[in-house]
Amino acid sequence: MSDHDHDHGEITHDGEPAAATRVRALEEVLVEKGVVDREEVRRGIDWLVSRSPAEGARLVARGWVDEEFKKRLLADARGAALELGLDPGSSPVVVAVENTEEVHHVVVCTLCSCYPRALLGPPPDWYKSLSYRSRAVADPRGVLEEFGVELDDEVEVRVVDSTADIRYLVIPRRPSGTESLGEDELAALVTRDSMIGVAQPALPTN
Amino acid sequence: MRVAARPHEGHHRTPGYVKGKSGTVERVHAAFTNPETRAYGADGLPLERLYLVGFAQAEVWDGYDGAATDRVYVDVFEHWLEAAE
Numbered sequence: 001m002s003d004h005d006h007d008h009g010e011i012t013h014d015g016e017p018a019a020a021t022r023v024r025a026l027e028e029v030l031v032e033k034g035v036v037d038r039e040e041v042r043r044g045i046d047w048l049v050s051r052s053p054a055e056g057a058r059l060v061a062r063g064w065v066d067e068e069f070k071k072r073l074l075a076d077a078r079g080a081a082l083e084l085g086l087d088p089g090s091s092p093v094v095v096a097v098e099n100t101e102e103v104h105h106v107v108v109c110t111l112c113s114c115y116p117r118a119l120l121g122p123p124p125d126w127y128k129s130l131s132y133r134s135r136a137v138a139d140p141r142g143v144l145e146e147f148g149v150e151l152d153d154e155v156e157v158r159v160v161d162s163t164a165d166i167r168y169l170v171i172p173r174r175p176s177g178t179e180s181l182g183e184d185e186l187a188a189l190v191t192r193d194s195m196i197g198v199a200q201p202a203l204p205t206n
Numbered sequence: 207m208r209v210a211a212r213p214h215e216g217h218h219r220t221p222g223y224v225k226g227k228s229g230t231v232e233r234v235h236a237a238f239t240n241p242e243t244r245a246y247g248a249d250g251l252p253l254e255r256l257y258l259v260g261f262a263q264a265e266v267w268d269g270y271d272g273a274a275t276d277r278v279y280v281d282v283f284e285h286w287l288e289a290a291e
Contacts, residue, residue, distance in 0.1 A: 093236065095258075110221050137223070140263075141272045156275040159263075164219045164256055164281040165238040 048122060055086050056119040056169055057190035059096070061183045064174045074098060077169060081119065089118030098171040099197070103156045106144065106197030107168045108136040116167035120192055127196065137161055147198040160197075170197040178204055207231055207259060208290040209282055217245035220286045224259070224278075227266055228290045232279060233258035240283070255284040 013021065030036045059080060063070035073080040077096040081088040088094060094116050097105045109115065110133050115123040126132050136143045140157045144150075151157060160168045172194040178186060181204060193199035211226035219241050234257055239250025263276040270276070 095233075095235075110223075111219060137278060138267050138270070139272075140276070153273045155273070156277060157263075157272055158260075158276070159278040160258075161221065161278060161280045163221055164241070164283065166235055166256070166258070166281055 048117060051117055051119070051121040053120050053190075053192035053195060054187070055081075055121075056116070056192075056195045057187040058084055058086065059119065059169070060171050060190045060195065061187035063096075063171055064186055065183050070098070070171070073171070077119075087118060093165060094119060094167045094169055096169045096171050097158075097160060099173045101155070101173075103158055104144075104149075104151055104197065105158050105160055105168075105170050106136060106140055107160050107162060107170060108133055109162045110134070110137050111163055114162040114167060116169045119169055120195060124192070144198060147193065149199060170195050172197075172199075172201045175201050175203055207257075208288045209259070210286050210288055214242070216242065218242050220282055221280060223266055224261060224280050224282070227261050229259040229261035229265075229280075231257050232260040235281065238283075240285075256281055257284065257287065259287070 013024075016024075027036075027041060031038060031041075059073060059077070062080075062084060063073045069080065069083075072083070073096050077094040078088045080096075081094070099105055108127075113123055113128040113133075115127060117123070132143070137159050140159050141151065144157070162168050172190065174186070175189065178189070181189075185204070189201045189204060191199055191202055194201045207230065208228045209220065209224045209226065214220070234255070237253035237255045240252075240254045241250065244250030258279050259282045260277050260279045262274075263270045263272060263278055264274060266278055
């Protein structure tokens with residue numbers, strides 16, 4: 001029992017998912033062998049959870065209001081992120097792809113859960129699920145419909161499977177009726193899901 | 207381009223659903239370490255060029271029922287690409 005003044009059972013690792021047990025065992029070994037130290041691990045986790053979709057949203061909003069910036073974003077997303085003072089992370093290379101009237105991109109990692117974490121934060125659980133990973137690539141229109149995105153047959157649906165060292169960020173289409181909005185107001189419309197390609201941006205509230 | 211249809215024991219980043227399928231190179235990325243050796247503690251050298259290859263969905267999946275223009279883009283390392291005949 002605990003030595004402080006409220007009651008609870010002994011805290012154990014019972015019920016811990018098998019993957020967590022493996023990770024904990026791996027960390028123990030790596031620390032023991034001096035490959036990593038615990039402070040490094042803590043800093044890594046701290047950095048990871050400090051990221052959020054607000055970072056990617058700033059890139060998209062700037063791209064919406066500044067055509068020249070959008071060209072730079074499409075050519076070199078890392079450079080564009082640095083230009084805005086954002087932290088694009090170390091490696092993986094981020095490539096931005098643009099949704100237009102003609103093409104709708106949706107991103108998946110069929111092999112695992114590759115995701116532009118530096119600009120979007122940790123991926124949602126569904127992105128890592130076997131169901132999304134297998135269905136998004138073979139039946140993208142069915143998956144998009146479940147997320148509430150209906151596209152005409154004339155629109156080319158382009159699934160991007162990030163199988164290797166590149167991470168993909170979708171630049172969603174700017175909603176109509178947002179011509180008078182400033183960059184910060186626009187950024188608030190750019191949701192995480194719209195930068196994965198499974199949603200359209202939010203609509204402005206008047 | 208066609209993706210090699212060969213099997214590969216061990217870690218690799220070429221999804222099975224594009225093996226043996228023909229596509230077009232849409233973008234030439236940089237060269238990266240080879241995950242097939244790096245996954246086992248080697249340095250992953252020499253670097254391998256990575257390509258974004260686009261495929262028609264109808265070519266990849268039997269009975270694909272989306273639009274005929276729908277495509278799937280996959281990053282494939284150079285040593286998995288062959289000239290399509």
